[in-house]
Amino acid sequence: MEQGKYDEVLFRFPAKTEYLGWIHVLFGRLADDFGFDRARKNRLLVAVTEAFTNAVVHGRGTNNRMPVTVVVKTKPREVIVEVIDNGAGLVAIPPGSTWTGPDWKRESGRGLALMRALSDDLVLRETPGGGLTVAMHYRTAEPSRNRRQTLNRHDTAAHKGGNMELQMETQGGVNIIHVAGRLDLVGANALKDEVRRILQDPNPQLVLDLKKVDFINSSGLGALVSVLKDVRLVGGRLVLSDLAPYVREIFTITQLSNVFEIYPTEQEARQTFEKPVPA
Secondary structure, three states, rough: OOOOOEEEEEEEEEOOOOHHHHHHHHHHHHHHHOOOOOOHHHHHHHHHHHHHHHHHOOOOOOOOOOOEEEEEEEEEEEEEEEEOOOOOOHOOOOOOOOOOOOOOOOOOOHHHHHOOOOOOOEEEOOOOOOEEEEEEEEEEOOOOOOHHHHOOOOHHHOOOOOOOOEEEEEOOOEEEEEEEEOOHHHHHHHHHHHHHOOOOOOOOOOEEEEEEEEEEEEHHHHHHHHHHHHHHHHHHHEEEEOOOOOHHHHHHHHHHHHEEEOOOOOHHHHHHHOOOOOO
16 A cells, blocks of 8 residues: 555445444444454444434435445554435534534434544535535554455345344333343334333333443434433333443433433342432
């Protein structure tokens, strides 16, 4: 590779949310190849999946058959991931998508704030011919010699689709939902459907155990906000437990850690239903 020149690999994905699984696996491998630790790997994955989700939901224009293009540019100690759509460009960014994030009651609009916070540099620009290009820059260590081989592997098909599991149990009148896997756009509706089933009971009391959630982005946060509003609307109470450090970081960035009741363990969360909650 010439000094100062980028090595580029280009992908085109159908503009469908089920391909988030492919994105997750591909960029997880890329992060490993560059020696990212667990926290930095998660930041890359959240930022890229945010950009891809926005491209699918907001950037298709009127033609749902137009693909989402993802370009990976690498050179020593730097990687740039560009997500390119065919929509209306910068004007297509939803009004609620601000750099600081929306009011907590909004279920969307946190994507830009997350992408900015979780990348070393974020650049938005109009794509020649129409559309939006989101470029996320990351400083890296020296990559392995197998970098291009990593990017060109095509065995991600087995990971197409969502990867979230829900298990529910009841203890002492408290409904505990154990959430595992990726809480993103694909899994958001499943979580909301499960909670709404519980809300048929009077004064529902819920604990969401997130200890096995290894990934969450703004779509997952939006689902949690929706669930919290639904629970409060019927006079119930919802608390969260067991957030991994990289999940808690997302709550901190979006300031939702000030909105949700969060406890270190499921047991501590459940015990709060046995006594009055301090005002």
